[in-house]
Amino acid sequence: MNIENTQSQMRKGILEFCILSIIRRGEAYPSDIVEEMKGAQLHILEGTLYPLLTRLKNAEMLTYRWVESSSGPPRKYFMLTEKGEAFYRELEQTWQELSNAVNTLTGKKENLS
Amino acid sequence: MKKIININLSGRVIPIEDAAYESLQRYIESLRRYFAHEEGRDEIINDIESRIAELMDAQVKKGAPAVSEADMALIIDTMGRVEDFEEVEGETAGASTASGTASAAAEEESVFSRTTGYKPRGRLYRDSNDKILGGVCSGIANYFSIDPAIVRIILVLLVFGAGTGILLYLLLWIFLPKRPLANNTVAKRFFRNPDDRIIGGVAGGIAAYFNKDAWTIRLIWLAPLLLNIILAVLNALFDDHDRNFFPGAFVGSFTFTFFISYVVLWIILPEARSSFQKMEMRGEDVDVHRIKENVKIEIEQLKAKTQAFGEDVKEQARQFAGSAREFAGAGRTVAGDMTQATGSAARGCFHIIGVILKAALLLFLGFMAFMFFMGLVVLIFGGAGELANNFLLEDRGQKFLGWSGLLLLFGVPFVALITWAVRRLMRVRTHNRYLGWSFGALWLIGIVMAVLFAGSMFSSFRHLSKVPLDVPATSVQDRLIVRVNQPQIEYSNYYSFIDADRDGWDVNEDTMRLSDVRLRIDRSSDAQYHVTVWRYSRGDGGREALRRAEAFTYPASVVDSFLNLGSGFAIGREQKYRNQYVVVQIQVPVGKKIRIDASVNERLETELEVEGRRRWFAERDWDWANEAHAWQVNTDYVMTESGELVDPAKPVTSTKGDDYEYKSGRSDSLRRAIDQKREQLQRDQEQLERLQREDEDRGTRPATDSVDGAPAAQAGTLGAAVPSFDAFFLVI
Numbered sequence: 001m002n003i004e005n006t007q008s009q010m011r012k013g014i015l016e017f018c019i020l021s022i023i024r025r026g027e028a029y030p031s032d033i034v035e036e037m038k039g040a041q042l043h044i045l046e047g048t049l050y051p052l053l054t055r056l057k058n059a060e061m062l063t064y065r066w067v068e069s070s071s072g073p074p075r076k077y078f079m080l081t082e083k084g085e086a087f088y089r090e091l092e093q094t095w096q097e098l099s100n101a102v103n104t105l106t107g108k109k110e111n112l113s
Numbered sequence: 114m115k116k117i118i119n120i121n122l123s124g125r126v127i128p129i130e131d132a133a134y135e136s137l138q139r140y141i142e143s144l145r146r147y148f149a150h151e152e153g154r155d156e157i158i159n160d161i162e163s164r165i166a167e168l169m170d171a172q173v174k175k176g177a178p179a180v181s182e183a184d185m186a187l188i189i190d191t192m193g194r195v196e197d198f199e200e201v202e203g204e205t206a207g208a209s210t211a212s213g214t215a216s217a218a219a220e221e222e223s224v225f226s227r228t229t230g231y232k233p234r235g236r237l238y239r240d241s242n243d244k245i246l247g248g249v250c251s252g253i254a255n256y257f258s259i260d261p262a263i264v265r266i267i268l269v270l271l272v273f274g275a276g277t278g279i280l281l282y283l284l285l286w287i288f289l290p291k292r293p294l295a296n297n298t299v300a301k302r303f304f305r306n307p308d309d310r311i312i313g314g315v316a317g318g319i320a321a322y323f324n325k326d327a328w329t330i331r332l333i334w335l336a337p338l339l340l341n342i343i344l345a346v347l348n349a350l351f352d353d354h355d356r357n358f359f360p361g362a363f364v365g366s367f368t369f370t371f372f373i374s375y376v377v378l379w380i381i382l383p384e385a386r387s388s389f390q391k392m393e394m395r396g397e398d399v400d401v402h403r404i405k406e407n408v409k410i411e412i413e414q415l416k417a418k419t420q421a422f423g424e425d426v427k428e429q430a431r432q433f434a435g436s437a438r439e440f441a442g443a444g445r446t447v448a449g450d451m452t453q454a455t456g457s458a459a460r461g462c463f464h465i466i467g468v469i470l471k472a473a474l475l476l477f478l479g480f481m482a483f484m485f486f487m488g489l490v491v492l493i494f495g496g497a498g499e500l501a502n503n504f505l506l507e508d509r510g511q512k513f514l515g516w517s518g519l520l521l522l523f524g525v526p527f528v529a530l531i532t533w534a535v536r537r538l539m540r541v542r543t544h545n546r547y548l549g550w551s552f553g554a555l556w557l558i559g560i561v562m563a564v565l566f567a568g569s570m571f572s573s574f575r576h577l578s579k580v581p582l583d584v585p586a587t588s589v590q591d592r593l594i595v596r597v598n599q600p601q602i603e604y605s606n607y608y609s610f611i612d613a614d615r616d617g618w619d620v621n622e623d624t625m626r627l628s629d630v631r632l633r634i635d636r637s638s639d640a641q642y643h644v645t646v647w648r649y650s651r652g653d654g655g656r657e658a659l660r661r662a663e664a665f666t667y668p669a670s671v672v673d674s675f676l677n678l679g680s681g682f683a684i685g686r687e688q689k690y691r692n693q694y695v696v697v698q699i700q701v702p703v704g705k706k707i708r709i710d711a712s713v714n715e716r717l718e719t720e721l722e723v724e725g726r727r728r729w730f731a732e733r734d735w736d737w738a739n740e741a742h743a744w745q746v747n748t749d750y751v752m753t754e755s756g757e758l759v760d761p762a763k764p765v766t767s768t769k770g771d772d773y774e775y776k777s778g779r780s781d782s783l784r785r786a787i788d789q790k791r792e793q794l795q796r797d798q799e800q801l802e803r804l805q806r807e808d809e810d811r812g813t814r815p816a817t818d819s820v821d822g823a824p825a826a827q828a829g830t831l832g833a834a835v836p837s838f839d840a841f842f843l844v845i
Contacts, residue, residue: 030160030490031164031167045191045192045193045194045197046161046164046191046192046193047144047161047192047193047194047197048193048529050151050160050161050164051148051151051157053154054151054156054157054160055152055153057153058152058153071170071174071820072125072166072167072170073123073124073125073163075163075167076160077377105167
């Protein structure tokens with residue numbers, strides 16, 4: 001069993017969830033998303049983020065608008081659509097269930113409410 | 114020493130070191146390949162590019178003179194290399210489509226096989242990464258490690274070889290499994306070169322492949338066409354219709370073969386879009402590149418092994434998580450796959466059809482230009498313009514309409530084509546809208562003028578009038594001999610472009626001589642012979658037609674028992690040609706004889722046959738019930754009471770058939786004449802068919818037969834350009 005692989009598998013599943021939750025708080029610029037995730041010790045490459053955002057956008061979870069920037073051409077800022085909001089809620093619920101289940105199984109019962 | 118260049122990346126101008134630029138290009142290229150199958154590929158890459166531009170800009174703003182290679186490496190690290198993000202990639206791809214294990218696994222496989230260089234040794238696949246229709250050719254090429262273009266060319270040749278290629282292709286399409294194969298590591302590949310193109314960039318691409326000048330290649334392509342044009346011009350100038358200087362059809366078929374080969378290559382060869390493809394096309398730098406590529410492939414293969422291990426875990430986890438969603442998801446993916454497959458095949462078909470249409474349009478335009486060119490040559494050198502001006506076009510208005518209409522109708526497309534070609538050659542890329550509109554407007558004016566001219570010409574020929582002139586014939590006793598005692602009119606070859614196989618007419622600068630003289634023989638109402646010369650002409654209105662009919666003369670006189678006819682009549686240039694002709698009406702008393710001398714048949718332009726030779730028709734305004742008569746020359750005929758001419762040497766009984774409906778000799782002879790004609794026609798038809806069949810049998814050559822059938826027709830049309838002008842003026 002490869003430990004790295006298992007770790008990355010675990011990480012991957014929640015990536016979308018995390019990104020959506022960041023965008024949900026307000027319009028976000030991709031590199032800001034990366035920074036924020038880095039701050040939370042969740043590393044993601046920009047090269048990975050862009051395709052993910054594009055896919056979410058094509059799935060109508062996200063939309064974007066061009067925001068004028070002081071230096072150079074306008075930048076793309078992403079925000080959540082209604083569909084994305086519903087999607088996020090579903091994910092959130094799944095996450096709650098999962099974390100409850102994991103916590104229960106791993107013995108951290110204090111998190112149960 | 115480092116070279117610094119300025120690039121424009123997503124709207125920012127950035128100074129960058131040459132080496133850094135190259136690594137940037139390679140990086141973008143790797144992304145492009147990586148996301149080759151991603152739906153929003155261009156968008157993703159645009160986003161990444163603009164982010165890179167932003168990072169570079171920040172670097173430059175910090176005070177760096179230019180983006181260095183180290184900066185570039187740092188930026189690429191931030192963005193992540195293809196190798197780094199693929200592990201995340203595969204999973205997110207699966208997750209975002211929310212599909213079950215089966216489709217996710219398939220996607221997984223496609224993602225990593227693409228980058229790890231899936232080398233299917235010993236197995237033949239269709240390559241879904243590089244395809245025009247079904248990816249069969251590129252799959253085969255991958256198997257043998259050769260350029261797919263070569264396989265495609267062979268396939269097209271097979272298609273021309275009795276169509277076996279189509280069957281083969283379809284079979285392979287059906288039987289071979291589809292797989293996104295790794296890039297074929299061929300050192301050099303055929304591409305179309307978008308940087309050096311005039312039509313499709315085919316010649317430019319081939320030139321780049323062989324490291325030759327593009328014009329050398331183009332010249333090879335154009336040589337047969339140019340030769341063809343030169344020959345056509347030569348043939349037109351030297352007017353030798355029976356024997357051309359060179360076999361035009363031979364060169365013509367070559368032209369067509371080259372044309373077809375260009376179209377095929379246009380379809381088959383991909384356009385070298387990216388810098389990497391351009392390098393591949395030239396074979397430049399490819400060795401270094403290949404080494405890099407190979408190293409990368411090895412590393413990735415190693416990685417793939419470790420990943421394959423993790424795969425099991427992943428799969429089980431997924432199975433556990435989404436067994437319900439799996440079902441729905443799988444269905445959706447299959448449907449998606451199918452629409453994608455049909456979509457791409459349709460796109461391939463459209464590509465092919467589009468190219469063929471484009472090529473056909475170019476051929477058509479080229480042909481138009483060629484026709485106009487030929488027309489100009491004929492007009493300038495042959496004097497057809499003079500001819501039309503002198504004998505056809507009447508007043509200033511008609512001349513203006515005719516010539517301006519012609520000039521605009523043919524000249525505008527020609528000039529437009531030249532303009533287009535020049536702009537292409539000069540690489541003028543700007544779109545000039547006014548140019549198109551003004552060409553279109555001028556052409557439209559040309560069409561209107563041409564239509565007006567045609568109407569005017571039509572009305573010039575609308576009315577037919579005739580003028581009678583009696584010729585005294587009192588000296589004739591028992592027999593009248595009709596003869597032509599002037600020598601036959603021969604063509605003087607004044608206008609060398611006119612095909613002069615046929616004599617009996619002539620034209621020069623100011624006179625036209627015609628021998629359109631018809632005979633009509635009636636029963637005289639008294640005991641005298643009567644001869645009347647009717648002159649006919651057409652014109653715009655009955656009075657004008659009459660004036661034109663009066664304006665020319667036809668000599669006819671009776672001396673003793675001879676009716677001496679002229680060999681033709683002359684039309685001056687002021688009179689214009691309006692389909693003038695003459696009918697000589699001869700009235701023969703009952704019981705008297707008439708004899709047509711052979712010279713009549715030989716020297717006059719009587720369009721009508723007599724018993725297998727010439728038959729004389731009456732004009733429409735003569736109220737003859739049956740218009741055909743079968744007479745022989747140098748035979749004495751006797752006029753009967755019924756207005757019928759009979760040959761006393763051949764009693765009527767001999768012409769009388771066993772037909773019950775037989776009423777008069779006239780209708781019987783008519784029917785017989787018609788029957789004979791029909792029989793002869795049938796025989797001619799059979800002979801023609803036999804000849805054609807023999808010709809076809811002889812003309813069949815192996816392998817190229819289906820290519821050669823068409824070019825003959827093509828050459829025919831090209832070659833016909835010259836004779837058709839002749840035909841035109843013969844009709845006039």
